[in-house]
Amino acid sequence: MGKGGNVVPELPEWADPRLVVRLRGEGSELFVVDGNPHTFKGLVGLYSLTDREYRSLSVRPHEIVADSEYIQGWLSGYLAGSEPDVPQVLCRTRRDRELGFFHRNQRPLPxxxxxxxxxxxxxxxxxxxxxxxxxxxxxxxxxxxxxxxxxxxxxxxxxxxxxxxxxxxxxxxxxxxxxxxxxxxxxxxxxxxxxxxxxxxxxxxxxxxxxxxxxxxxxxxxxxxxxxxxxxxxxxxxxxxxxxxxxxxxxxxxxxxxxxxxxxxxxxxxxxxxxxxxxxxxxxxxxxxxxxxxxxxxxxxxxxxxxxxxxxxxxxxxxxxxxxxxxxxxxxxxxxxxxxxxxx
Structure with missing residues (x-):
């Protein structure tokens, strides 16, 4: 069974069953985390388990219903590993601001x-x-x-x-x-x-x-x-x-x-x-x-x-x-x- 009592469809071979999630605003539809979409810093790739046809999307971590400790830990670790590279020539207060903004908003500071x-x-x-x-x-x-x-x-x-x-x-x-x-x-x-x-x-x-x-x-x-x-x-x-x-x-x-x-x-x-x-x-x-x-x-x-x-x-x-x-x-x-x- 999936989150909320939903029956989990057969997973792709690459999928981790511990990373089956729901998405805020998408009701009971189930997704599995698909890792880094390699688009913009902070985005997470999701793969739909509900559609008969392939559908993937990229979302911010806060849009994912993280109702298990494993998923919460995975998302925290993902954000930490996705931190933007702040140039070393900039001062410490600037670096702290950029990293703080990233963790609050899950996207880089312009x-x-x-x-x-x-x-x-x-x-x-x-x-x-x-x-x-x-x-x-x-x-x-x-x-x-x-x-x-x-x-x-x-x-x-x-x-x-x-x-x-x-x-x-x-x-x-x-x-x-x-x-x-x-x-x-x-x-x-x-x-x-x-x-x-x-x-x-x-x-x-x-x-x-x-x-x-x-x-x-x-x-x-x-x-x-x-x-x-x-x-x-x-x-x-x-x-x-x-x-x-x-x-x-x-x-x-x-x-x-x-x-x-x-x-x-x-x-x-x-x-x-x-x-x-x-x-x-x-x-x-x-x-x-x-x-x-x-x-x-x-x-x-x-x-x-x-x-x-x-x-x-x-x-x-x-x-x-x-x-x-x-x-x-x-x-x-x-x-x-x-x-x-x-x-x-």
Missing amino acids: VDRAGARVVRMLRTSISTLDAEYSRLASLVNGLSEVSGFWGDVGWIAVEPWNDPVRLGRTGNEIEQLFGWLNGGFELAEDRPWDPTFRLACEGSDWAPQGTVEIGGTLGWSSSVFINVEESAYRAVGLENNPAALVQAVVASYEPDLFSVSPCEDGEHPTLVSVRYDGDLFSIPMGQVTYLSERVGGDQGARLDPALFGCRPFEEGVLIEFTGSPDAFTPAVAEAAARALSSEE
Whole structure:
């Protein structure tokens, strides 16, 4: 007999009878655990014992009705063996956050919102790669004017290289960095794939190693993220001069979407999603959020004026949470993100 008194059909030869389970929301249907589906970290493969035809699916462990100690132990061990590989160049608090998130949510923490604080910026379209290399160089120069950290610190390419690199100050230097990080492939103007970069700071008087990470992607659109640990807030300008940081990013990078958000648990805050030219673009809702005019900068009028201030800024609108940091709760962030997001 199976779980709940069901008769267990004949098992495939490879199946372990101790791993016959039910799935939440699937009633009395029986499955047998089929191991690692080799799709995404944390997923478990199940094989249906009810259907006459082969049916398999991948689920998170919490979706499985684990009503025996053996199954509970198997799932715990499976998750432990599936932990994401956190690059060693990142700091201990960051590694602890990623592993904690994985065990709570049974999926990896998105790398572009993995810091205690995240600076995120996105451009919905770009003209040429050369122009974007120059724009990224302009961003680095703008950040250097906010804090000497950006001019003084050395950088390490995140695994698998772990090699020292230079975050250039000119378009040509940024182009060389992208070429090296992406295997030396020539980055064609038609952009058939999306070249990426991901760097962690070396230890310095400004910040311990791995407490600041900068990365991003170029393609038909462009995005940059900066993950910052609490011990490095001063280094990047978040502690003493956040207004200057916002000004530098918006003026140099000219994003369509930009935010500075607390992301201590990886899920807070909710994403703001806007449509442009038929595509959907998302960014974390921040205590500071910027929307350019072309992606709906007028949507700030939908926010609760008791919680958020909105003012024209550059080519869009700057939205600032006016309460204390502790009052920026998931519920507040979710309501604001809903108000700013494009309607379906």
